[in-house]
Amino acid sequence: MTDAIAQPLYDTFARADLRFERGEGVWLVTETGERYLDFAAGIAVNSLGHSHPHLVEALKSQGEKLWHVSNVYEIPGQRRLGQRLVDATFADKVFFTNSGAEALECAIKTARRYHYVNGHPERFRIITFEGAFHGRTLATIAAGGQEKYLEGFGPKVEGFDQVPFGDEKALKAAIGPETAAILIEPIQGEGGVRPVPDEDLRALRKLCDDEGILLILDEVQTGAGRTGKLFAHEWSGIRPDIMAVAKGIGGGFPLGACLATAEAAKGMTAGVHGTTYGGNPLAMAVGNAVLDVILEEGFLEHVQKIALTMKQGLASIADRYPAVISEVRGRGLLIGLKSVVPNTTLVQALRDEHFLTVGAGDNVIRLLPPLVASEEEAREALSRIEAAAERLSVAARQKSA
Numbered sequence: 237m238t239d240a241i242a243q244p245l246y247d248t249f250a251r252a253d254l255r256f257e258r259g260e261g262v263w264l265v266t267e268t269g270e271r272y273l274d275f276a277a278g279i280a281v282n283s284l285g286h287s288h289p290h291l292v293e294a295l296k297s298q299g300e301k302l303w304h305v306s307n308v309y310e311i312p313g314q315r316r317l318g319q320r321l322v323d324a325t326f327a328d329k330v331f332f333t334n335s336g337a338e339a340l341e342c343a344i345k346t347a348r349r350y351h352y353v354n355g356h357p358e359r360f361r362i363i364t365f366e367g368a369f370h371g372r373t374l375a376t377i378a379a380g381g382q383e384k385y386l387e388g389f390g391p392k393v394e395g396f397d398q399v400p401f402g403d404e405k406a407l408k409a410a411i412g413p414e415t416a417a418i419l420i421e422p423i424q425g426e427g428g429v430r431p432v433p434d435e436d437l438r439a440l441r442k443l444c445d446d447e448g449i450l451l452i453l454d455e456v457q458t459g460a461g462r463t464g465k466l467f468a469h470e471w472s473g474i475r476p477d478i479m480a481v482a483k484g485i486g487g488g489f490p491l492g493a494c495l496a497t498a499e500a501a502k503g504m505t506a507g508v509h510g511t512t513y514g515g516n517p518l519a520m521a522v523g524n525a526v527l528d529v530i531l532e533e534g535f536l537e538h539v540q541k542i543a544l545t546m547k548q549g550l551a552s553i554a555d556r557y558p559a560v561i562s563e564v565r566g567r568g569l570l571i572g573l574k575s576v577v578p579n580t581t582l583v584q585a586l587r588d589e590h591f592l593t594v595g596a597g598d599n600v601i602r603l604l605p606p607l608v609a610s611e612e613e614a615r616e617a618l619s620r621i622e623a624a625a626e627r628l629s630v631a632a633r634q635k636s637a
């Protein structure tokens with residue numbers, strides 16, 4: 237641990253003492269040449285792994301031409317990426333941002349403006365779910381509703397009502413004349429890899445239609461192929477009105493987007509929202525390159541295939557090491573292992589195997605490998621998880637003996 241006063245950075249991150257110098261596919265290499273198998277992928281960001289040649293080429297060639305021009309001008313890469321996202325999804329309209337939280341801010345503003353231009357300015361409240369995570373801006377910490385992120389930052393931004401996860405009765409009771417929208421992650425990521433069952437998403441869609449309110453999906457973590465579909469909600473067959481994306485869509489370059497139907501976006505007219513960097517030529521070049529790969533025939537099938545290998549292998553490990561892992565959950569390559577030991581202990585034991593994962597709520601650890609991981613790399617991951625589970629299991633037995 238570095239001394240709090242002597243080092244220049246905010247102390248907001250509890251950083252592991254690891255210094256990576258470069259990345260190659262699913263591998264990260266430290267300054268001293270040690271190789272780590274990266275199944276955290278920048279928390280679902282490096283969707284195509286590290287130094288993917290197509291992304292490197294896109295960034296380099298755009299970097300030599302034009303970095304930034306401002307949204308006062310046409311940005312051809314933005315039109316192209318916007319159109320491709322529209323063609324591939326429910327959406328008719330796209331607003332580009334630099335991060336997930338900004339995409340959520342745009343989603344929240346879009347929903348409120350929709351009701352405002354419909355003559356219902358009183359409809360501004362958004363219903364969210366316990367355990368949610370939507371970012372760290374003042375509005376998104378209010379949306380997430382977690383006390384640990386709200387504490388000490390003054391009055392909570394008004395207009396968010398939270399209900400328990402999966403409690404239909406509480407949800408219905410929370411809808412009132414001021415409700416504008418329901419906001420939900422198809423799978424809670426930070427909250428502990430808690431999937432919303434497909435039938436519940438369909439019920440949410442119906443509820444929103446019946447009540448004349450909008451359905452906003454936060455697919456910042458679940459999108460860009462992570463679950464084996466381009467977006468996780470596709471498994472349920474529903475279409476949201478608004479969706480926030482980021483992380484994997486930029487493959488490591490800061491890029492987010494808010495997608496909406498033309499109807500939902502009708503209040504977002506000239507001048508009501510903006511951004512300096514969002515949709516800049518560099519981000520658009522990389523975003524288009526990421527889509528080139530993810531939309532390639534067979535790519536999402538590959539994700540599903542690797543996910544199956546992981547699921548089967550992990551189920552077997554959980555069976556054999558019940559004192560370490562009690563449950564495997566999630567969808568596609570958004571995998572949660574419910575830890576029996578403190579999840580920080582499991583993350584550290586895996587790190588000792590040179591295997592990177594990331595913790596989540598509910599004492600879960602997340603496996604979020606690059607979507608390009610091969611069968612061989614998945615098997616390597618399983619063998620490292622097994623080695624860590626074996627060590628922790630032996631330690632637990634010794635402790636209880």
Ligand SMILES: Cc1ncc(COP(=O)(O)O)c(C=O)c1O
Nearest residue numbers: 335336337369370371425456457
């Ligand atoms: C579901 C979800 N929404 C929003 C965010 C916020 O994204 P960002 O950190 O890019 O602002 C995150 C980040 O972890 C997330 O997982």
